[in-house]
Amino acid sequence: MSCFDAGSPWPGHAKGSVGYRRVLLALFFAGVATFAQLYSVQAVLPGLARSFAVSPADAALTVSAATLGLALAVIPWSWVADRAGRKRTMAWAISTAVGLGLLVSTAPTYEVLLLIRFAEGAALGGIPAVALVYLHEEIQKLHVAVAAGTYVAGTTIGGLTGRIVAGPVAEASDWRIGVLSVSAVAALSAAAFLWLAPRPRGFEAFVPGAGPPLWQRVVLNLRSVRLFALYAQGFLLMGGFVAVYNYLGFRLERPPFLLPESLASLMFLSYLAGTATSRIAGGLTIRYGRLPVLLAGIPVMLVGLAVTLAESIPWVLVGLLIFTGGFFIVHSIAAGWTPGLATLGRGQASSLYNFSYYAGSSLLGWTGGLFFVRFGWLGVAGFAAGLAVLAGIIAAGALRSAPGAQPAPR
Secondary structure, eight states, X not given: OOSSOTXXXXXXXXXXXXXXXXXXXXXXHHHHHHHHHXXXXXXXXXXXXXXXXXXXXXXXXXXXXXXXXXXXXHHHHHHHHHHHOHHHXXXXXXXXXXXXXXXXXXXXXXXXXXXXXXXXXXXXXXXXXXXXXXXXXXXXXXXXXXHHHHHHHHHHHHHHHHHHHHHHHHHHSOHHHHHHHHHHHHHHHHHHHHHHOOOOSSOOOOOTTSSOOHHHHHHHHHHOHHHHHHHHHHHHHHHHHHHHHHHHHXXXXXXXXXXXXXXXXXXXXXXXXXXXXXXXXXXXXXXXXXXXXXXHHHHHHHHHHHHTTSSSXXXXXXXXXXXXXXXXXXXXXXXXXXXXXXXXXHHHHHHHHHHHHHHHHHHHHHHHHHHHXXXXXXXXXXXXXXXXXXXXXXXXHXXXXXXXXXXXXX
């Protein structure tokens, strides 16, 4: 029996219900499948650079190619999802991406590898472009922030899985087998998503002519100062975050560390800090509001970056844990806040956040390599710190009076 009137809008699955748990588990596995594939090559960049005889910055382009494809695809995927439905769109995207991921290990040349990675990223764009909108439509509004934190936690597990599986397997064989093993994990996670995701009940298909066309919805969400500030969080912070993780492996292979690839990849266990803080941050917003929690993540990132400057492996790991935890505090709040601030075109607002996020990953993540070549690790840390400070200034100035910025009165 339905618990709401047939003519009433779908209120969303209540926290603790079977539907609520299935939505969260489904999106958790979608996050694992997406981010395991997206960043699997990051753990094997030194080996990939040797295999194709390219520089560290050129090797890092294999990461940027995928994130660029994702950034360019999120708006088109949001258009598809407005018509075909959220779950169906994510199913198409994740299935295509798994197929392309299996082809990555067969790339005969560096140029072909970049093309496959770009296409893989474009396919993966259908998950982050739609996932948080799906949450807003299927979960009761009071619990969306916590649910969004769970989804982001899944993305951290995915990013971690891709790196810690690919690195050790690659050292025992080569980078191709390492990446292929991650694709197998992604395939299993994709199957779990398809099985768990419940039938959408809050989706209303876009009817052509019944509202503004796509370009107007995109422009409207670009003109919002508050939304633009959230897009800036994704662009700036993700750029610094990817730069740190792109070039960490190269640093750890050099003196005074001289770590083999399998041990260097274990540094990616720091992602577990993001798994924890993204969930915690979602819960803290109910008590403190979104803006104070978001801003709290910035100094945490700065402290972590400062600690990574130490020439001691334990301290580098501690710094990376702190930095990663701070990043995911900000990202989970910003990503979950974006659809809620959109007055029209919620799917496009979420897609624009993801476009900014992955454009930062592609452009600024690669740019960090120029600082690494010129100034070493100090250059990368300073570059990421400058981006974090700028992001904090923008958020503090533009989001102070935004809905949800402060805790709701009791």
